Amino acid sequence: MILSTDRARSRPQGETTPMNAQAPASRDPRLNSPEPFTPRDGGFFQRDRTIHPPAYAPGYKSSVLRSPRQALLSIENSVSEITGPVFGHNDLGPLDNDLIRNYAKDGDPVGERIIVHGRVLDETGRGVPNTLVEFWQANAGGRYRHKKDTYLAPVDPNFGGCGRALTDDAGYYYFRTVKPGPYPWRNFVNSWRPAHIHFSVFGSGFAQRLITQMYFEGDPLIPICPILTTIPDKDALDRLVAPLDLNASIPLDSLAYRFDIVLRGQRSTYFENRPEGN
Amino acid sequence: MPQPLNYLKETASQTAGPYVHIGLIPAMAGFDIFEKNFSNVLVTPDAKGERITLEGRVLDGSGSPLRDVLLEIWQANAAGRYNHPADRSAGAVGEEFRGWGRAGSDFESGLVTFETIKPGAIVDRAGRKCAPHVNIWIVARGINIGLNTRLYFSDEEAANAADPVLNLVEPPVRRKTLIATRSERAGKVVYSFTINLQGPEETVFFDV
Numbered sequence: 001m002i003l004s005t006d007r008a009r010s011r012p013q014g015e016t017t018p019m020n021a022q023a024p025a026s027r028d029p030r031l032n033s034p035e036p037f038t039p040r041d042g043g044f045f046q047r048d049r050t051i052h053p054p055a056y057a058p059g060y061k062s063s064v065l066r067s068p069r070q071a072l073l074s075i076e077n078s079v080s081e082i083t084g085p086v087f088g089h090n091d092l093g094p095l096d097n098d099l100i101r102n103y104a105k106d107g108d109p110v111g112e113r114i115i116v117h118g119r120v121l122d123e124t125g126r127g128v129p130n131t132l133v134e135f136w137q138a139n140a141g142g143r144y145r146h147k148k149d150t151y152l153a154p155v156d157p158n159f160g161g162c163g164r165a166l167t168d169d170a171g172y173y174y175f176r177t178v179k180p181g182p183y184p185w186r187n188f189v190n191s192w193r194p195a196h197i198h199f200s201v202f203g204s205g206f207a208q209r210l211i212t213q214m215y216f217e218g219d220p221l222i223p224i225c226p227i228l229t230t231i232p233d234k235d236a237l238d239r240l241v242a243p244l245d246l247n248a249s250i251p252l253d254s255l256a257y258r259f260d261i262v263l264r265g266q267r268s269t270y271f272e273n274r275p276e277g278n
Numbered sequence: 279m280p281q282p283l284n285y286l287k288e289t290a291s292q293t294a295g296p297y298v299h300i301g302l303i304p305a306m307a308g309f310d311i312f313e314k315n316f317s318n319v320l321v322t323p324d325a326k327g328e329r330i331t332l333e334g335r336v337l338d339g340s341g342s343p344l345r346d347v348l349l350e351i352w353q354a355n356a357a358g359r360y361n362h363p364a365d366r367s368a369g370a371v372g373e374e375f376r377g378w379g380r381a382g383s384d385f386e387s388g389l390v391t392f393e394t395i396k397p398g399a400i401v402d403r404a405g406r407k408c409a410p411h412v413n414i415w416i417v418a419r420g421i422n423i424g425l426n427t428r429l430y431f432s433d434e435e436a437a438n439a440a441d442p443v444l445n446l447v448e449p450p451v452r453r454k455t456l457i458a459t460r461s462e463r464a465g466k467v468v469y470s471f472t473i474n475l476q477g478p479e480e481t482v483f484f485d486v
Contacts, residue, residue: 042364045285047288047485047486048287048288049423049485051287051288051290052288052290052291052422052423053290053291053292053422053423054422055421055422055423055425057422060293060420060422062293062419062420063293063420063421063422064339064420065338065339065340065420065475065476066338066339066344066418066419066420066421066475067339067420067421067422067475067476068425068475068476068480068481068483069476069480070452070480070482070483072483072484072485073446073447073482073483073484073485074484074485075443075446075484075485075486077486078400078402078403078408078443079360079364079365079367079400079401079402079403080352080354080360080400080408080411080413080428081413081486082364083352083360083361083362083364083365084352084362084378085352085361085362085376085377085378086361086362086363086376090314091314091316092314093312093313093314096312102311102312103309103311121286122286123285123286123287123288124285124286125284125285125286134301134302135301136297136298136300136301136302144297144300144307145300145307145308145309146296146297146299146300146307146308147307147308148296148297148346148385149297160300160304160309160311161300162300162301162304162311164301164312198292198294198295198298198301200294200301200302204362204364205362205364206352206413206415206486207426207486209350209415209424210288210289210291210424211291211292211293211294211298211417211424212289212290212291212292213292213293227292227293228292230422231290231292233290235287236287236290237290239287239289239290240289240290240292261289262286262287262288262289263288263289264288265285265286
């Protein structure tokens with residue numbers, strides 16, 4: 001609208017109106033708005049799809065029948081995309097971020113005790129505060145607590161395998177769990193998933209919604225995983241691998257892994273008086 | 279060399295896998311763990327607006343329903359207002375309607391249902407009125423990055439015809455893939471939809 005205003009003002013004085021001109025549209029009320037020009041419209045940076053797996057990735061066979069084949073229709077962010085659900089501590093229970101205790105029946109689950117922690121950031125580097133992070137995983141033997149999982153490794157009576165956390169004001173989250181085991185799956189007959197933890201993250205707008213998986217530094221199954229290798233960009237793949245973070249480990253108790261998650265960048269805050277990163 | 283921009287890169291997406299229920303709907307995985315759970319029921323006793331059921335399936339390239347798919351919906355309230363601080367429109371908003379829910383498909387039939395209210399029309403940032411719609415996000419085994427689509431309502435013909443997003447869909451014959459069909463069943467209003475991942479009726483998916 002700024003541009004069209006400038007154009008209107010630069011029209012030479014005395015220019016006559018063409019005979020076939022339509023009646024002028026009613027003046028856009030925003031032209032009288034006292035708000036100064038601002039790049040802060042709250043929209044998200046365009047998603048760089050070259051770092052994401054394509055929908056159709058035949059090496060991951062399940063994608064063949066489940067991948068759209070038409071081009072996606074690109075639309076600019078409207079209020080439908082820059083808004084999203086807001087969660088709070090009322091949505092969570094006190095043990096939700098402790099997978100060692102949140103399903104314990106008669107003792108702790110079997111496995112390597114670990115802490116997973118990191119920040120949820122956006123592409124500008126700002127922390128994303130108060131956003132919901134959900135996670136789920138197999139147990140130490142590679143078995144999921146799910147009625148459709150039939151892997152022969154046993155379920156652990158003391159391990160549910162899911163949890164959630166709300167990031168703090170700086171976008172920081174953490175949880176405690178046991179390290180999941182690798183497991184076989186039917187893609188090729190001898191396909192194995194590297195040990196991984198699934199993550200679901202919301203961000204501040206529905207267009208930032210993301211599900212991904214975290215892997216563990218040094219796992220030899222990483223470079224041969226048919227799901228991981230759907231990612232075409234080597235650096236993007238490496239960013240899914242959490243390093244051992246010895247400084248964050250608890251001596252004589254738990255090792256720690258660090259996993260930062262980056263959501264789409266946001267052009268800005270919605271209100272001048274809100275803290276950055278919202 | 280110009281100054282470096284130093285933006286970070288978005289974390290790459292990975293499939294939600296077949297066991298997405300464990301983390302997001304543990305009751306469907308077969309166990310009870312959280313004190314509070316999210317669900318497919320968005321409506322609350324105090325929410326204003328017409329009570330509706332959304333009911334649909336997601337079909338793969340063979341026409342078979344996905345039985346392990348998870349859908350989330352995000353919508354405005356009956357006044358056309360999203361329950362989020364970035365929506366600065368005039369409509370009233372309150373705690374009685376969050377506007378978000380999630381549902382897993384039935385393991386046998388593939389049916390996905392939501393109990394919600396019909397959203398009002400929203401105004402986009404150019405001041406244009408947008409037809410009432412529900413935003414949908416779809417994840418499942420075999421889906422490498424969540425799919426974004428929308429549901430519009432069959433009884434909003436005039437609003438749909440003027441909707442700025444529907445009008446971007448080319449060829450126009452594909453617009454109908456975004457429209458849920460209204461019917462009444464035992465006194466309840468049901469909007470039915472089918473999301474086709476592939477094929478001649480492939481649903482329009484958005485890069486938002």
